[in-house]
Amino acid sequence: MIEEIQFYEPNEDYGFLSNFSHSPIHLSDVTWPTSEHYYQAQKFTNSEIVQEILNAPTPDDAFQLSRKYAHLVKSDWMDVRHSVMRYIVFEKFRQNPHFTHLLVSTGEKLLTEHSHKDSYWGDGGDGRGQNELGKILMEVRDYFAEQEPFKHVHFVDSAKLPTQWGTFQMYGFVERATGKEHLALVYGELKQGEPPLIRLHSECLTGDALFSARCDCGFQLSRAMENIVNAGSGVLFYLRQEGRGIGLINKIRAYHLQDDGADTVEANEALGFAADMRNYEFCKGMLSFLNIESVKLMTNNPRKVKALKTAGINIVERVALQEGNNPHNSGYLKTKASKLGHMFDSSFIK
Ligand SMILES: Nc1nc2c(ncn2[C@@H]2O[C@H](COP(=O)(O)OP(=O)(O)OP(=O)(O)O)[C@@H](O)[C@H]2O)c(=O)[nH]1
Numbered sequence: 001m002i003e004e005i006q007f008y009e010p011n012e013d014y015g016f017l018s019n020f021s022h023s024p025i026h027l028s029d030v031t032w033p034t035s036e037h038y039y040q041a042q043k044f045t046n047s048e049i050v051q052e053i054l055n056a057p058t059p060d061d062a063f064q065l066s067r068k069y070a071h072l073v074k075s076d077w078m079d080v081r082h083s084v085m086r087y088i089v090f091e092k093f094r095q096n097p098h099f100t101h102l103l104v105s106t107g108e109k110l111l112t113e114h115s116h117k118d119s120y121w122g123d124g125g126d127g128r129g130q131n132e133l134g135k136i137l138m139e140v141r142d143y144f145a146e147q148e149p150f151k152h153v154h155f156v157d158s159a160k161l162p163t164q165w166g167t168f169q170m171y172g173f174v175e176r177a178t179g180k181e182h183l184a185l186v187y188g189e190l191k192q193g194e195p196p197l198i199r200l201h202s203e204c205l206t207g208d209a210l211f212s213a214r215c216d217c218g219f220q221l222s223r224a225m226e227n228i229v230n231a232g233s234g235v236l237f238y239l240r241q242e243g244r245g246i247g248l249i250n251k252i253r254a255y256h257l258q259d260d261g262a263d264t265v266e267a268n269e270a271l272g273f274a275a276d277m278r279n280y281e282f283c284k285g286m287l288s289f290l291n292i293e294s295v296k297l298m299t300n301n302p303r304k305v306k307a308l309k310t311a312g313i314n315i316v317e318r319v320a321l322q323e324g325n326n327p328h329n330s331g332y333l334k335t336k337a338s339k340l341g342h343m344f345d346s347s348f349i350k
């Protein structure tokens with residue numbers, strides 16, 4: 001049974017789908033406040049009417065103006081209105097990527113404009129209408145679902161996450177290629193043009209949750225969250241890449257080999273894995289959802305720096321995150337430096 005999303009008012013659930021939702025659309029040298037403004041204005045050839053509709057304070061006013069001048073609608077409007085609507089809905093999402101992420105995140109659901117006033121663009125309120133706007137939205141969704149950066153993750157939901165340092169807003173994403181569930185913990189306000197302090201933290205159950213001293217992850221995680229709160233804003237991306245991508249059980253097998261003398265790279269390779277199996281491509285989708293283009297990145301790992309640069313993310317600053325050196329992990333840290341290129345100060349790994 002295909003799930004259905006019914007939308008109508010811009011301020012209700014899925015309101016971004018409505019033509020009345022605020023979504024600036026720049027066409028040649030004009031900025032239309034909503035797709036509704038543009039659609040209603042195209043009914044007329046009289047430039048003064050077009051200008052009056054463009055300047056209408058709300059989409060509802062734009063709609064009322066087109067009713068007021070109904071006797072002046074151009075003669076071929078009924079022949080062209082569908083292509084006008086399709087064009088402006090596509091442009092709305094092309095120019096407002098956050099909305100595009102939300103649209104793509106509706107997955108395969110049926111999108112229905114639940115409008116008792118309109119049985120052409122909507123369902124007529126009784127489900128018997130043509131729902132032409134819903135059909136256009138699903139077509140536009142299918143297109144963007146295969147495009148960068150929308151194809152990597154679906155946003156599902158967000159909720160507050162109070163912590164000892166401060167309260168983050170937790171965003172849940174599902175990676176389309178693997179089904180893995182990744183998080184973005186956002187603190188404070190992410191301001192356009194101000195690169196936020198971020199961390200791409202790879203999941204380490206033993207370090208992050210079981211207080212393990214044989215790696216530096218848990219120490220880094222708490223420090224990173226504290227740093228973000230102290231900076232006033234930022235994002236901790238929690239990536240389900242346990243064991244540098246080989247998973248928890250394989251990491252235990254790798255630890256066992258390390259208990260018998262192998263180093264962290266040799267152990268992975270003895271199990272038939274590369275030293276590091278992680279891929280960060282999908283992070284593009286989460287960064288784009290949050291409208292982040294430049295970052296200050298907390299890491300010691302040159303591969304992460306490279307991965308983000310390859311993903312087109314501008315790293316304005318790399319912030320070292322050297323935490324938790326102790327007798328149980330000093331060999332591990334030394335191997336990360338010598339074999340995986342981790343950038344540690346000599347004072348950190350004595
Ligand atoms: N396979 C394997 N994974 C490990 C081992 N120790 C830690 N990990 C995993 O390594 C990941 C963290 O990678 P690190 O190299 O510690 O740090 P990084 O995230 O690459 O780099 P930083 O951003 O500087 O912390 C987590 O997924 C851990 O589960 C190990 O001995 N073997």
Ligand SMILES: [Zn+2]
Binds near residue numbers: 216
């Ligand atoms: Zn760890």
